[in-house]
Amino acid sequence: MGKVYLIDVTNRDGVQTAKLGLSKLAKTMLNMYLDEMGVYQSEFGFPTTRHESNYLRANLKLQAMDVLKSIRLSGWMRATAEDVEKAFRLVPELKVLNLSISTSSQMIRGKFLGSKSEEDILSLAAEAIEAAKAHGAESIGVNAEDASRTDTDFLLRFAALARERGADRFRYCDTLGYDNPFTIYEACKLLAQELDIPIELHCHGDLGMAVANSVAGAMGVIDGGQDAYINTTVNGIGERAGNADLVAVVLALKKSKGLARKYKFGVPIRLSMAWKICKYASYAFGVPIPINQPGVGANAFAHSSGIHADGVLKDPENYELYDFKELGRGEPEMVETGREICSGEYSGISGFKHLMGKMEIHFESSEEAEEILELARYANVLAQKPLVADELRFIARYPDITRQLLTMTPLSESAYRQVEV
């Protein structure tokens, strides 16, 4: 029986969201939390984008240092040999890749404007896979963009070719949120039955069904005999109406009627991280968690009407499907209501030592304190808001990694070609 795995794409699809973004430190913190939560893989960024290079390499270093313990870090790029070459030039340590190309006739016609045929799509993907293998990629996922609007025969041909050329997973992208739970179940079951390859579900919420479609698609994949990999984002942040929300997907698989018996996670998920990671993503993106968000919304465990309040006080199971403690809620949180010293890009040593002292971080020497302060100032330049305790702890603990994360040097294309990686 196949299992369910989670691939979080907040650091790739989430940060592509219009009007939103994350600092490189915030992306790193999310990787740390996702790892702690037991998420199988983080699609951690864009290896062909030059301002990502130091961040990506620093995170691969954290993985080599065993700070990021079990999470896999995958780079996303277009499925062309040119993008693969560029990715490995900028991030030579990359091991896990996702290669993406449009497969629907709408996009082949509408994006390439007659310059590419279905056969061209197949050969581009084949060349990209070949290039990735030549560079020693250990795991390759191939993404069919707009799979839900792709002709089934061509989708099968595309996925079969990817498998044949050495791809390890096939991503079914419901790029526009066009599917519904019934159509995606059938489509993914057929793919799983016809192809000998694990399948990823990538769903969007344009019709409000991203979580339901992810779960139904995963059920189809498993019923068809393969492992299912669900793409999520923290708080469902993603382009337009967003992606499948990480916590809601976990809750659905664990708590919905009868699902947990048949559809199990391949690696245990620590749901108790939910509160922490969702609050952090909300702070980092600057987007409040909706009051009614599953599990972590302010009202997820709130009751006021007489019948409900009476019922939940007698037995919480009367009106709650799961306990707030399972999501890491219920602990008191300290909020400063009086004088506050916070970090900033113009911070000085006295305030900084006071701030760090409150977290019981003390420095061996004044040189060390100055060094960490300098890094915190630069982190503030990128964040443009006071850093939170976990970020300051990270900076104090991994100063060299932080320096790499914060280093960005814009260069012209020709200057880049001369840089030794």
Ligand SMILES: [Zn+2]
């Ligand atoms: Zn997407």
